[in-house]
Amino acid sequence: MKKILFSFVALAFSLISAIADEGMWIPMLLKQLNEPQMKKLGMRISAEDIYSINNGSLKDAIIQFGGGCTGEIVSANGLILTNHHCGYGQIQSHSKVGQNYLDDGFWAKSYGEELPNPGLTALFIVRIEDVTAKVLNGVTAGLTEQEREKKIAENSKNIEAEAIKGTKYEAKIRSFFYGGEYYMFVTETFKDVRLVGTPPQSIGKFGGDTDNWMWPRHTGDFSMFRIYADENNQPAEYSPNNKPYKPKRFMNLSLKPLKEGDFTLTYGFPGRTFEYLTSYGIEQVVKVSNPIKIKLRETRLNLWLSDMKADEATRIKYSSKYAQIANYYKKFQGENRGIRLFNGIDRKQQEEREFQSWAAGQSEYVNLLSEFKSVYDKVNPYQYVSDITLEGFFAVEAIRYAWGYNTLLNLAKEAEKSGDQEKFNKELERIKSGLNRFFKDYNAPTDRKIFPALIKLYNDNLDSKYASSFMLDFRSKMNSDYTKLTEKYFDKTIFTDKAKVEAFLNGLTPKKALKIEKDPLFTMASQVLNHYNMSIVPELTTLNDKINLLERTYIQGQRKQKPEKPFWPDANSTLRVAYGSIQGFKPYDGAKYDYFTTLDGIIEKMDSTNYEFTVPKRLVELYNKKDYGQYAVNGTVPVAFCATNHTTGGNSGSPLIDADGNLIGLNFDTNWEGTMSNYIFNPGTVRNICVDMHYVLFIVDKYAGASNIINELKIVN
Numbered sequence: 001m002k003k004i005l006f007s008f009v010a011l012a013f014s015l016i017s018a019i020a021d022e023g024m025w026i027p028m029l030l031k032q033l034n035e036p037q038m039k040k041l042g043m044r045i046s047a048e049d050i051y052s053i054n055n056g057s058l059k060d061a062i063i064q065f066g067g068g069c070t071g072e073i074v075s076a077n078g079l080i081l082t083n084h085h086c087g088y089g090q091i092q093s094h095s096k097v098g099q100n101y102l103d104d105g106f107w108a109k110s111y112g113e114e115l116p117n118p119g120l121t122a123l124f125i126v127r128i129e130d131v132t133a134k135v136l137n138g139v140t141a142g143l144t145e146q147e148r149e150k151k152i153a154e155n156s157k158n159i160e161a162e163a164i165k166g167t168k169y170e171a172k173i174r175s176f177f178y179g180g181e182y183y184m185f186v187t188e189t190f191k192d193v194r195l196v197g198t199p200p201q202s203i204g205k206f207g208g209d210t211d212n213w214m215w216p217r218h219t220g221d222f223s224m225f226r227i228y229a230d231e232n233n234q235p236a237e238y239s240p241n242n243k244p245y246k247p248k249r250f251m252n253l254s255l256k257p258l259k260e261g262d263f264t265l266t267y268g269f270p271g272r273t274f275e276y277l278t279s280y281g282i283e284q285v286v287k288v289s290n291p292i293k294i295k296l297r298e299t300r301l302n303l304w305l306s307d308m309k310a311d312e313a314t315r316i317k318y319s320s321k322y323a324q325i326a327n328y329y330k331k332f333q334g335e336n337r338g339i340r341l342f343n344g345i346d347r348k349q350q351e352e353r354e355f356q357s358w359a360a361g362q363s364e365y366v367n368l369l370s371e372f373k374s375v376y377d378k379v380n381p382y383q384y385v386s387d388i389t390l391e392g393f394f395a396v397e398a399i400r401y402a403w404g405y406n407t408l409l410n411l412a413k414e415a416e417k418s419g420d421q422e423k424f425n426k427e428l429e430r431i432k433s434g435l436n437r438f439f440k441d442y443n444a445p446t447d448r449k450i451f452p453a454l455i456k457l458y459n460d461n462l463d464s465k466y467a468s469s470f471m472l473d474f475r476s477k478m479n480s481d482y483t484k485l486t487e488k489y490f491d492k493t494i495f496t497d498k499a500k501v502e503a504f505l506n507g508l509t510p511k512k513a514l515k516i517e518k519d520p521l522f523t524m525a526s527q528v529l530n531h532y533n534m535s536i537v538p539e540l541t542t543l544n545d546k547i548n549l550l551e552r553t554y555i556q557g558q559r560k561q562k563p564e565k566p567f568w569p570d571a572n573s574t575l576r577v578a579y580g581s582i583q584g585f586k587p588y589d590g591a592k593y594d595y596f597t598t599l600d601g602i603i604e605k606m607d608s609t610n611y612e613f614t615v616p617k618r619l620v621e622l623y624n625k626k627d628y629g630q631y632a633v634n635g636t637v638p639v640a641f642c643a644t645n646h647t648t649g650g651n652s653g654s655p656l657i658d659a660d661g662n663l664i665g666l667n668f669d670t671n672w673e674g675t676m677s678n679y680i681f682n683p684g685t686v687r688n689i690c691v692d693m694h695y696v697l698f699i700v701d702k703y704a705g706a707s708n709i710i711n712e713l714k715i716v717n
Contacts, residue, residue: 207219275680335676
């Protein structure tokens with residue numbers, strides 16, 4: 001009897017956990033959908049404290065950092081906390097041989113020392129509004145999909161314009177549930193964001209690629225920036241006269257020791273999830289897309305790394321690019337592994353059998369799954385060609401840069417016909433402005449090694465049915481000789497040499513610009529990519545549009561099938577809340593992981609012969625002296641912890657918030673076993689990985705001695 005009762009309780013707990021932990025919820029709907037459950041899990045603040053348009057709330061302390069990460073405001077002077085890897089590109093841009101902030105770290109001691117970052121933005125959400133009825137006004141069942149999208153676009157444009165009339169804000173309407181619902185996000189964007197502080201990458205990237213996506217983790221993945229505003233506290237372009245921004249709300253930082261089971265809330269801008277894909281969509285990911293992307297990225301990374309190890313200047317140039325490519329290279333592998341271990345395709349098929357049984361006799365849904373199969377059978381070859389083109393051919397930096405001149409060439413042809421050079425001149429200035437940015441982080445000898453390696457993989461894996469005339473000629477006339485290909489097309493282009501490009505652009509006229517067509521690498525790029533854009537993309541787009549329509553109908557049917565279930569919309573880089581609790585986990589048979597790591601683990605992993613596991617001398621000194629200050633817990637410093645919150649790319653830098661609304665950590669990763677959570681959520685093994693606020697403050701205070709930063713924070717116990 002006790003065993004039966006225990007089993008029932010365990011089952012009930014697992015079901016509650018699944019409901020609680022899965023999902024990325026729209027903040028404005030928390031009170032309606034989630035607040036009671038969040039309270040049961042231990043939350044002591046209210047839904048109104050998390051999101052409000054009438055009063056200051058936590059949303060006013062959350063930013064989208066640089067368009068791809070999340071950050072939070074942690075002081076009354078606009079100080080931002082985000083991940084080290086989110087600020088990595090900016091840190092790298094300020095680094096050079098002899099002033100290597102990547103290796104040495106950087107800490108501004110005053111506002112005047114903080115470093116500007118052109119193009120870096122901080123976006124706040126002003127309000128969210130359900131505009132579904134307005135967007136779908138006039139959208140009838142008789143419209144084609146193209147007509148429907150046109151009407152929706154017209155409605156959306158008018159709604160957005162009306163929403164921000166007379167304000168400094170921007171508005172964007174986003175689609176949810178594959179076009180079943182629409183929400184408008186009114187935003188405010190600040191454009192003067194400066195680097196304040198960062199630990200060296202021996203702290204911020206400790207563990208490197210070896211530990212990436214893994215648990216246990218010992219990475220101090222954080223950096224600090226600051227928002228600046230004009231004299232009226234309004235967004236402004238960079239100016240030395242700008243002042244630190246005064247936010248509506250900033251977060252308190254908690255040093256309360258964490259324990260297993262504590263409530264956690266994540267607030268941020270998750271990128272993309274695909275939780276409602278059918279088994280056919282999951283099969284495409286696992287069997288069509290991921291394997292070839294893994295193979296192509298592995299080749300590129302190995303060649304990059306070889307040159308990076310051999311030369312410091314090359315290492316600095318490629319550090320940010322390498323980290324970006326390596327991150328998803330490993331994630332793709334984790335997705336495939338996780339889906340396989342969780343029997344993800346079988347689980348989806350079981351859901352589909354249940355749906356099919358429910359759909360019997362309902363004409364709108366009864367043939368839906370067979371239609372899915374038919375479309376996926378057609379789209380998979382095109383998806384494969386797209387993957388090898390973008391991850392193979394187009395991944396060669398010189399090809400990508402040369403192809404960037406296509407617009408300039410077309411505008412030159414227009415100008416020659418019309419005599420109007422305005423558009424041409426504008427594009428020419430844009431290209432000139434990006435010249436230094438490209439070549440600052442480009443090494444032609446490295447790219448020369450990449451060129452034949454990736455073109456070979458592209459050619460070897462490309463069915464002749466989908467090949468361009470250029471590739472077919474290469475196979476027949478050059479007998480797929482990659483040495484000759486490199487000598488003929490890569491070695492004779494101007495687009496690998498900054499001086500040659502500058503000389504070409506100097507005083508460029510539309511007539512002279514027509515010579516772009518004679519550049520061998522541009523010729524190669526244009527023939528292959530024009531074929532791709534004209535023959536592959538249209539078919540891929542048409543078929544994916546059909547899938548999108550089927551998905552809209554499918555999710556609509558699922559919501560009718562399970563009216564008692566709260567459905568959350570897939571992530572689409574809009575503001576979301578996820579919640580759960582601090583928990584360890586069992587990744588596989590015979591293993592069990594605790595929920596936290598400490599400074600002791602860093603010393604245990606320390607290896608001076610391996611750049612991924614080197615530890616700064618100052619950190620070792622602090623450890624040996626046990627000089628931990630107020631940041632110690634049980635005789636050591638907590639470094640990282642894991643929780644059950646549902647997160648994905650874009651949640652990097654998101655705050656981990658406790659039951660009282662205080663900041664306890666920064667989200668920076670998902671565990672290896674949980675990387676498939678973009679497609680299927682397993683509450684038993686999916687964990688988000690966070691750097692503990694104890695470690696963040698310990699590094700800022702005791703390691704860096706940045707008391708000026710500590711003094712502007714509100715630290716609570």
